[in-house]
Amino acid sequence: MNGADAQSPVIVVGAGLAGLTCALDLVRAGLPVRVLEAADEVGGRVRTDRRDGFLLDRGFQVFNTSYPQVKRRIELPRLRLRPFTPGVLIHTAEGGRIRFTDPTRRPSDALALLTGKQDGKPGTGPGPLALAALGPLCALDLLAPPRLLKRLPELTTREELARWRVPDRVVDGFLRPFLAGVFLEDDLDTSSRMFHLTWRSMLRGTLTLPADGMGAVPRQLAEGLPPGCVERASPVAALSAAGVTFADGSAADARAVVVATDAAAARSLVPGLPAVATRTVTTYHHAATRSPLREPTLLLDARRRILNTCVLTEVAPTYSADGRALISTSVLGTDAPGREAALREVLAELYATGTRDWERVGTTTVAGALPAMVPPWPLSRTGRTASGVYVCGDHRATGSVQGAMASGTRTARELLADLRRP
Template sequence: MHVLIVGAGLAGLTCGRILDSLGVNVTVVEAGDGIGGRVRSDYADGFTFDRGFQVLFEAYPAARRHLDMEGLHLRRFDPGAIICLHGRRFVLTDPLRDPTAAIDAALAPIVPPFDKLRILLLAQRLRRQPIDAVLAGDDETTLAYLRRCGLSEQTINVFFRPFYGGIFLDRSLRTSAKCFRFDFKMLSEGAAALPAHGMGAIAEQLGTPLRERGLIRLHAPVTALIDSSGRVTGVRLESGEELSADAVVVATPAPEAARLSGLPMPQGALQTITLYFGGDRPVYQGRKIVLNAASDALVNNAQMLSNVAPEYAPPGRHLLSVSVLGASSLSDEDLSRAALADLRRMFAGDTAALAALEGYQPLRIYRLSYAQFPQAPGIHPLLPDNRSGRPGLYFAGEFTEASSLNAAMISGEKCAAAVMEDRQA
């Protein structure tokens, strides 16, 4: 049996690895010049630039199944965050997992004491529940769920909007509460981490066994599926070459899957911009993410990546990553200038941070026009199945599960299982 996989993102690579391990003849075709899809890293002048700010949640079940976590040499963020508002900075953390910051967090007035207790109780409750229970029941927006948990508008605005807005790319918190509960559980059970050599190391680890045996073809964009008597039997490449197969797996982002298959896919696109700045000294100490709680924020979150993973910068240099939600009509130069101005507002009054920022220069900007698909409450039961309904055609992509690295790998697993079940039928 020959299976042709279109797309070398995490879902396609996971599917390909599983099928290959089961003795299936696999070919992966990828339009771009490298594997990983949206999970790639670039390297220049000793710096590591992930294509968009991303982290790996250590507790992701699929990551634990498919990745050699030790081999990634993970560098971990500290729990919680530094919240910037009105020229002041406050620490919020999980005192059980971050005892060194527990006193500062307990004394921080930005979150009411009873809300701190509610957050701890929520973490404990979700840690005790299996994932199926966390995802069960009726859905609602994250905002409605947080309010139902008794959290104040102040806490929602200063912490949950920027922190989970950075994860969901939407500070309105209209995202499904099931997504929130899952991510909250993952962050309460394990750290957010970076591979020492960039997020692209995840894809490299998944793809190396396939690539070493010549099973991945790069620079091979697919223009159309080939249909024979109602069955998908291959693909046509942009070069005009036709490749035949017993089954075709479309493992692309949802818009491309819709174009190739003609079938409905999740609509919409959440956009984000990641800016990288380099300097000679860190803007702040520690390994926490920094949140901008201002209602008119341009910068949603910033992180000293070289504090977390020193390998991200050359010796004597430091790397700062800045996230801006949505798109921007500003030029790269103007956007960099505006982001630095917002950073100065975030660190107002901190003379050391402001002095450090004076020496920071823009290094790279990544504008991601399709970073995630919107996940409104109730969307997940409506997502496509791994079986397309057309003989010979399967889907492997986050759009069959949820928008996350974990979901992409789970979709790859399920797709491989579906192919094998149908082969044996």
């Protein structure tokens, strides 16, 4: 940057997954790096709070073991991962419950999928039509290399599922309720390329929770940085010709600056960045003396009154210190008066149990939880900008753990190439 010499550090603004990943690569290349984080802890959108003996992730999130960046950078055993069962349970519009699963993972469910019989009742399960439609699609996503999936024609997910002739019954009964919880929208407006990549990661990976909560993932990344490299509670107010200016008016010089914040903060720091529409989600945490579902699985609602619900302590008992069950339920949009009370009624129906004595432990609304990845959505954008500042984050790739880390990786690579240029 103008006014800063080659001995100045590279400053990374933001210690979310993108910023931490970028910083790790810059440090590995031998550069002095300062990571300036506004919050009191690393992780950004991936954080876990401790409250009343419970681990509360900031919104319901899952850790997918198949993401390439995860495989490359995370020591999985240190996270003590606890798996969800493969597949999901769906509360049908008629009030029954069916299981939708990948039969290669749970061969015992293959017959139910094939015959459409669930719990011995005919015609309630997905049936052979579903398998005929989803089989080829799953084969493509499972076997084709990502570079090919990224080059498929780009439609909305809704249009893509129609192109594959997936029956409405399967789309509305399973895919839409499931994907709503992944993309945080229930119109299937998300780019079909994002859908294929996400579906691939579901087919190839295992959905898990770290025993210490999702926040253990960015904490592990931060531990790979030199001591003192991450400066918490250090909000950057503006960028300057020589580096950055802090909210308290003090300044820091930088050889280069990487803005690794969420999209809105990046736009306020770097004029000229495009606006990015985002999705909002609210997660309610309830405690119950008895678990309402003795299985580590996701429960969906075909009527889409919620995005998903699950008993977190069935997945990771460490989420509760006193043995009580911790239930997480997510809905689209923000909290509002009366919404939690209405939600209890829905949960009573879904879990077929009383919910009046459940204790509300926490409510988390995340505005800007994910970028709205509607077509055309480039799956990877350069970190270089016209102003000379670098920008990374999930809004420059895909709204996911993989996307954020991949964006950080790409930006570090580009910055290092620029610094080496004579």
